[in-house]
Amino acid sequence: MLSVDVVTIFPRMLEAPLADGIVQRARDKGLLELRVHDLRDFSSDKHRSVDDAPFGGGPGMVMKAEPFVRAVDHALPGGRGAGDAVVLLSPRGRPFDQATARRYAALTRLVLLCGRYEGIDERVAETVASEEVSLGDFVLTGGEVAALAVIEATTRLLPGALGDEGSAEADSFADGLLDYPHYTRPAQVDGRGVPEVLLSGDHGRIRRWRRKESLRTTRARRPELLDRAPLTAEDRALLREIETEEKVLA
Numbered sequence: 001m002l003s004v005d006v007v008t009i010f011p012r013m014l015e016a017p018l019a020d021g022i023v024q025r026a027r028d029k030g031l032l033e034l035r036v037h038d039l040r041d042f043s044s045d046k047h048r049s050v051d052d053a054p055f056g057g058g059p060g061m062v063m064k065a066e067p068f069v070r071a072v073d074h075a076l077p078g079g080r081g082a083g084d085a086v087v088l089l090s091p092r093g094r095p096f097d098q099a100t101a102r103r104y105a106a107l108t109r110l111v112l113l114c115g116r117y118e119g120i121d122e123r124v125a126e127t128v129a130s131e132e133v134s135l136g137d138f139v140l141t142g143g144e145v146a147a148l149a150v151i152e153a154t155t156r157l158l159p160g161a162l163g164d165e166g167s168a169e170a171d172s173f174a175d176g177l178l179d180y181p182h183y184t185r186p187a188q189v190d191g192r193g194v195p196e197v198l199l200s201g202d203h204g205r206i207r208r209w210r211r212k213e214s215l216r217t218t219r220a221r222r223p224e225l226l227d228r229a230p231l232t233a234e235d236r237a238l239l240r241e242i243e244t245e246e247k248v249l250a
Ligand code: 4FV
Pocket: 089, 090, 091, 115, 116, 117, 118, 119, 120, 133, 134, 135, 136, 137, 138, 139, 140, 141, 142, 143, 146
């Protein structure tokens, strides 16, 4: 069972998305425990302030360290252990990816720290946070959306979380490649059909076609993933076919 604590000044932003779908089902199945904490509850002044002006001047406000330190102490009584991670969500973090989601799904306790304003006092990253993670090279107004993405991507990898809606093994990135294209009824959409192989019932041909399309799309859109993916001899043969076909088309 994974227990997740989220620290934010906007707890309501997280409630609805985490009270539905696969995350709620994982909570109901006892696979996931989730607590959302209001950072202001860990402020030390009567105004419940959590931010202040930046040392060195400059625009905007910076989030104070102590409320986060107290919130983490509250979430992890006894401190951070080997099976725990305290993740600060920020554009300065390492890009979040499927491998990170797999690592989080194997944890015991995960604490997510959501920033706002110009960011969080650096001493949080230096002390209570065990890592910094970014959702991507763009600027949000807060870490909450990133926390939601991390929770969803991690929860669906918890054993037993994915019911019959498919298996994590069949995921994009499960084997480091982009997914193959999917089709469903009707067979004709605006005069556009479905690849005949998918209607053939020949599961060997279908598996091969899907693998080839995964390789083709990955090669076209994310070639850097191909360099990292564990490719089989069949994959290399399929890639040669793709290169030959595309030369002909060129
Ligand atoms: C972000 C990201 C992100 C930066 C300033 C919140 C904002 C504000 N978090 N991945 N990209 N955070 O843009 O995680 O404090």
